[in-house]
Amino acid sequence: MREAAVTGPDVDVLELPELRLDSGATLRDVRLVYRTHGTLDADRSNAVLLPTALAGRHDDNRWLFGPGRPLDPARHFIVVPNMLGNGLSSSPSNSRPPFDGPRFPRLGVRDNVAVQHALIVDHLGIDHLRLVAGNSMGAGQAFQWSVSHPERVGALLAVCGSARTSRHNWVFLEGVKAALQADAAWRGGWYERQPTAGLRAAARVYAGWGFSQAFYRDETWRGLGFSSLEDFLVGFWEGFFLDDHDANDLLCMIDVWQRTDVGATPGFDGDLVRALGAVHARTIVMPAEKDLYFPPEDSAHEASLIPGAELRVIPGVWGHFAGNGSNATDTAVVDQALRDLLEHS
Numbered sequence: 346m347r348e349a350a351v352t353g354p355d356v357d358v359l360e361l362p363e364l365r366l367d368s369g370a371t372l373r374d375v376r377l378v379y380r381t382h383g384t385l386d387a388d389r390s391n392a393v394l395l396p397t398a399l400a401g402r403h404d405d406n407r408w409l410f411g412p413g414r415p416l417d418p419a420r421h422f423i424v425v426p427n428m429l430g431n432g433l434s435s436s437p438s439n440s441r442p443p444f445d446g447p448r449f450p451r452l453g454v455r456d457n458v459a460v461q462h463a464l465i466v467d468h469l470g471i472d473h474l475r476l477v478a479g480n481s482m483g484a485g486q487a488f489q490w491s492v493s494h495p496e497r498v499g500a501l502l503a504v505c506g507s508a509r510t511s512r513h514n515w516v517f518l519e520g521v522k523a524a525l526q527a528d529a530a531w532r533g534g535w536y537e538r539q540p541t542a543g544l545r546a547a548a549r550v551y552a553g554w555g556f557s558q559a560f561y562r563d564e565t566w567r568g569l570g571f572s573s574l575e576d577f578l579v580g581f582w583e584g585f586f587l588d589d590h591d592a593n594d595l596l597c598m599i600d601v602w603q604r605t606d607v608g609a610t611p612g613f614d615g616d617l618v619r620a621l622g623a624v625h626a627r628t629i630v631m632p633a634e635k636d637l638y639f640p641p642e643d644s645a646h647e648a649s650l651i652p653g654a655e656l657r658v659i660p661g662v663w664g665h666f667a668g669n670g671s672n673a674t675d676t677a678v679v680d681q682a683l684r685d686l687l688e689h690s
Contacts, residue, residue, distance in 0.1 A: 356380050356403070359464045370450035374441070377460050378433040379403065379426040382410065383418035385471070392471045393421045396461065396479045396486035397428045398669065399598050400590055408670025409478065415684035421475070426461050428482065430597035434460075437534075437593035446593050447534030454482075454605045458489045466497070476686060477626075478502035480668040481638075482598065485510075485605040488647075491624045492607040500686040501626040504679055505659075505668030507639050508647050509606040509617055514638050517554055518599050521547045525592055540592050547595075548586040552578055557635035557664035565662055621650035627689055628654035629682045633667035633675070657682055 361375040380403040385392060393416060395406045403425040410416035410423055427434040429452050437449035444450060465471045477487040477498050484506020491498045492508075507514070528543030530536050560566070561574070571577035586595075608617035628651050632644035641658050648656040659667045659678050667675040 359460070359468055361460065361463060364456065364460055366450055366456050367453040368451045372429075372435060372450050372452075372456070373444065374435070375460060376435045376439075377426055377429070377464055379424060379464060381425070382423040383421050385422040385469070389471050390473065390475065391421050392465070392469075392474050393423045393476045393478070394461065394465065394474050394487075394490070395423060395425045396457070396477070396483040397425065397431060398479065398481035398483045399602060400431065400585075400595060401428070401481075401483070402431060402433060403427055405669075406479075406483070408676060409679070409683070415680050415687055416476075416478075421687075424465065424469070426457075426464060428486070428598065428601075429457050429460065430594055430601065432589070432591055432594045436591070437597050438591035449593065449597060452597060452601050454485050454489045454601055455493065455610065457486055457601070458493055461486070461490075462494065472497065474498050476500040476502065476683075478504070478683065478686075479506065480504040481506050481665065482602055482605075484668075485602070488607050488621075489605075489610070491626045491628070492610050492613075492620050495623055495625040498624075498626040500689075501624065501628040502631065502679075502682055502686055503628070503644075504631045504682075505633050505636050505639050505665055507605070507643060508621060509608060510603055511639075511643055515603050517638065518603050520550045522596060522599060524550045525596065531592070534593050534596075536592065539587075541587060544586045544590070544592060544595075545583045548582040549578060551586070552582040554637045555582075555665050557637065557662050559635060559662035560664055563662060617647075618650055621647060622652065624651045624654075627686060629657055629686060630654055631657045631659060631668070631679065631682055633659040633661070633664060635662060636665045636667065638665050 359377040364372045364375045406425045430436045477490045479487045484503035488508040491501045524546035525543040528540035530540040566577040607620045608615045613620040630644050630648040632641040645656050648654040
């Protein structure tokens with residue numbers, strides 16, 4: 346079992362004795378690691394929630410806020426919860442037997458929202474979130490918050506993510522999983538060491554999807570400090586997958602991604618139209634022009650189902666990585682959306 350490294354100011358842990366999961370299983374000794382920035386107003390009206398993305402940790406969301414930015418800790422109380430399965434919060438890699446490794450209970454996006462709800466409402470005493478915003482899987486959690494608890498969310502920003510994972514997206518993720526599990530060291534998840542060959546292979550599958558065709562055609566990766574395409578594939582992509590990411594943790598989070606669907610929320614009987622129609626939040630759905638996971642046409646459909654929602658497309662070649670602070674131009678577009686939402690929420 347790995348011990349989650351939790352250090353630094355404003356980092357805390359919510360502990361729950363158990364959480365009954367959507368799957369019917371029970372997650373015991375639940376730990377939700379989170380970081381806060383700023384100060385909660387006396388009337389508790391300035392709270393903002395920023396869920397993390399696949400393999401993201403709390404500090405990876407710093408690109409969304411800062412001094413003088415639309416989302417500013419001087420004015421907002423920002424809560425960044427680490428997604429279950431990410432290696433800090435309860436995960437296959439840090440759970441005790443018999444629920445460790447591949448025996449870790451199967452999670453869903455609503456399980457993440459349930460434990461975050463316990464943090465926000467029960468632990469911090471916040472009844473209403475001024476904004477819930479996230480990118481990629483963080484966007485999926487933001488959508489789910491707005492469907493599960495519409496009365497608690499004032500504004501929703503979904504960047505490069507979806508309310509329901511498309512079949513094409515699901516198939517892409519099957520390739521990532523298959524590459525990782527093909528490593529002989531995998532051993533059905535009971536590996537004695539990390540399956541590094543599988544992680545490197547999964548990274549190469551991911552590499553063709555994370556950025557757009559134009560990003561590679563224009564050799565935009567050179568601006569990130571890489572001297573050749575192979576240098577980029579090894580240094581950026583393989584480095585990302587090998588950087589303190591446990592294989593079972595990655596598979597746990599990928600499984601959540603594959604099964605994300607707000608239509609499956611209790612009371613909606615699988616009906617995406619009714620689920621998104623129940624959203625009360627002022628909403629901006631923000632895909633990237635060349636995102637291969639979450640193309641603008643899919644986002645346009647979901648936005649059309651949310652009352653009053655606006656679709657804004659991030660232009661450029663960065664693909665999915667337009668939505669995670671990789672470059673200043675795209676971040677400025679996201680900042681404008683945050684500014685507009687916060688002014689009216």
